[in-house]
Amino acid sequence: MNKISNVSKLNQKRIATILNGANHTITVEEAATLLAMTKNEVAKLMSRWIEQGWFARIKRGLYVSIKPDARGLPLNDPWIIATKIYSPSYIGALSAAEYWGFANKKNSGIDVFSTQKPRNRNPVINNSIHFIVRTIPQQTMFGLAPITRQQVTVMVSDPSRTIIDFMLDPKLAGGILSVIDIFSQYLISEHRNMDLLFSYAKKILNGAVLKRLGYLLERCRPSEFNTIVFCKMLMTTGNIKLDPQLCGKKLITRWGLWVPEGWTFV
DSSP states (O other): OOEEEEEHHHHHHHHHHHHOOOBBEEEEEEEHHHOOOOOHHHHHHHHHHHTSEEEEEETEEEEESBBOTSOBBBBBOOOHHHHHHHHSEEOHHOOOOOOOSSOOOOSSOOOEEEEEOOOOOOETTTTTTTEEEEOOOOOOHHHHHHHHETEEEEEEHHHHHHHHHHHHHHHGTSHHHHHHHHHHHHHHTTTOOOOHHHHHHHHHHOOHHHHHHHHHHHHHOOOOHHOOOHHHHHHHHSESSSSSSSOOOEETTTTTTTEEETTTTO
């Protein structure tokens, strides 16, 4: 039986009013205003409409339609939902690398960086949208590019910031070998900006970033001599792993990096 046949004409009109008035997500308060009803009345209606498959609950008091709006656009764009839930936030890591053309994303999750501290960092919305949420300090909310999706502004890490996030935590890309592939694509792309990349590396205030960046530039693009020298001048003392997930048995002393023994890239 068609879903719409299970909904009265009055409720069909109410749902249409919400869909036409919603900015991709809808709160109980917003729906109450649109329908000129109390919040308690709307909450009961939303529960019924969720059971009927018209809406999905994102979190307490916040819903998303799982049917197209009047213009035929889906209201459940994952990037828009992420912005609504986790702002201040940005889309980054592999999701951003795919957007900028540096990678073909293999996992289904949307990588979200937020100043919030949600209890559930891997929520699945409507059995189809998977978020991978990471908490970051407010001072690291830089290097972001605003993009428009269905008339909603969403922040995504710009190309250079995307690379810096991978230098900070190679696990974001699935390991250092994937980071190298992504970084290599960045270096030959129109988005390559070494001055901006280095400025971000300094601003992120993490010594591991300068070490990994300088070493990988030395291996991938030795012609970037000035940036390599600057990385070496400003890097911190001490030794770290090139990839924290791998067993580092060979120390590259000039960079203070432990790399896997026999690794072909070294």
